[in-house]
Amino acid sequence: MAQRLFVFGTLKRGFPLHEQGLSGATFLGRYRTRKRYPLLIAGPWFAPMMLNEPGTGCQIVGELYEVDDKTIGDLDRLESVGELGNFRLSIEVEPAEGGSPRLALAYMKARELAHPIHLDHLQVYEDRRFIPFDQRD
Numbered sequence: 001m002a003q004r005l006f007v008f009g010t011l012k013r014g015f016p017l018h019e020q021g022l023s024g025a026t027f028l029g030r031y032r033t034r035k036r037y038p039l040l041i042a043g044p045w046f047a048p049m050m051l052n053e054p055g056t057g058c059q060i061v062g063e064l065y066e067v068d069d070k071t072i073g074d075l076d077r078l079e080s081v082g083e084l085g086n087f088r089l090s091i092e093v094e095p096a097e098g099g100s101p102r103l104a105l106a107y108m109k110a111r112e113l114a115h116p117i118h119l120d121h122l123q124v125y126e127d128r129r130f131i132p133f134d135q136r137d
Contacts, residue, residue: 001069004104006031006093008039008062009048009125011075016132021075025065033060034092034101039122042114045136046129048122052087052108058123061096064104072105085110 005025010017013027038057039050050060067075072088080086087108094101119127 002066003069003072004028004102005065005067005072005075006033006062006091006104006106007065008050008060008106010130012063012125015125016130017078021078022065022067022071025067025071028064028066030096031062031064031093031102031104032096033062033106034094035059037108038120039125040114040120041118041122041125041127041129042116042120045131046118046127048125048127048130049109049114050106051111051114052089053111054091057121060122061124062093064093064102075107079107081107085113 009015011021012018035054036057037050037060038053039048039060042049076088081088088105089108090103091106092101093104
């Protein structure tokens, strides 16, 4: 079954995890969250994290994809869903240039995982310091 997935960080086109996670997915366009969320760069790997704290931060700009159940399962493992502080939630997103809202899945983290914080309250993720899994000590 096809589902919509909103991505805002390393899964976006041109970033380290895109080919691994979304190479076969259908790109639906640039979207933004309807609510504000904190988006920050945190942790020892300089990972982008959208925190599950609606109403704080910015409307996050990212990309919307149509994905199948297998892709969601693969991404759940990549995003550590099921481990403490790692979530996949349904949120409202809208086209970045304006338009009708849609529901989409998004990966979020709990604030407890965001240590240390390197940058916070971003609207668009453009940081290139993320350290991919295969380059970690």
